[in-house]
Amino acid sequence: NAGVMQNPRHLVRRRGQEARLRCSPMKGHSHVYWYRQLPEEGLKFMVYLQKENIIDESGMPKERFSAEFPKEGPSILRIQQVVRGDSAAYFCASSPSGVTYEQYFGPGTRLTVT
């Protein structure tokens, strides 16, 4: 049973470009969560999605960040017009229905903005 898949593993963008991070949940999981880890800090919750629905985006920056989880395909975290402060590791997690606290994490995407 494949775990949570994330790609790319490493992403380099210049300031002002767009970054797209993809996450495929574990088989059978319909709940996806995105977290961000800044250097020397723990993971911070960003957003919780179910298929075609954003359930809680209280941790998302108000501008430039968006997330989706379409009916078909992976969840996407999109960062427009990246700035150096967006450099971080972005982790995706998934959970089965009914046990949303039991989250399984992917390997993360390390975004570097130059």
Add this chain to the structure above:
Amino acid sequence: AQSVTQLGSHVSVSEGALVLLRCNYSSSVPPYLFWYVQYPNQGLQLLLKYTSAATLVKGINGFEAEFKKSETSFHLTKPSAHMSDAAEYFCAVSDESNDYKLSFGAGTTVTVRA
């Protein structure tokens, strides 16, 4: 909002010695509590979780943690360290109102000396 404090960002132990990683959380209401381990360039792997059952929780790889409500603590221990335990360890707690929203400590890096 929950906050999690991990005492000591780096811990060094000798192989065969006790591993003790400290975690305190802020909530007065016992939430769900977790310990995750992260090996280099990998995602977070769940070591163990507390979900209001036994206060002493056993996890994988010989780790265990004890929930102490009076001290709002959830310290992680392993009686005898192995070289393969070298990794970063994160304590996490679920939000009281939304249990899918995990708050993480800043992490403790464990090195094991031969």
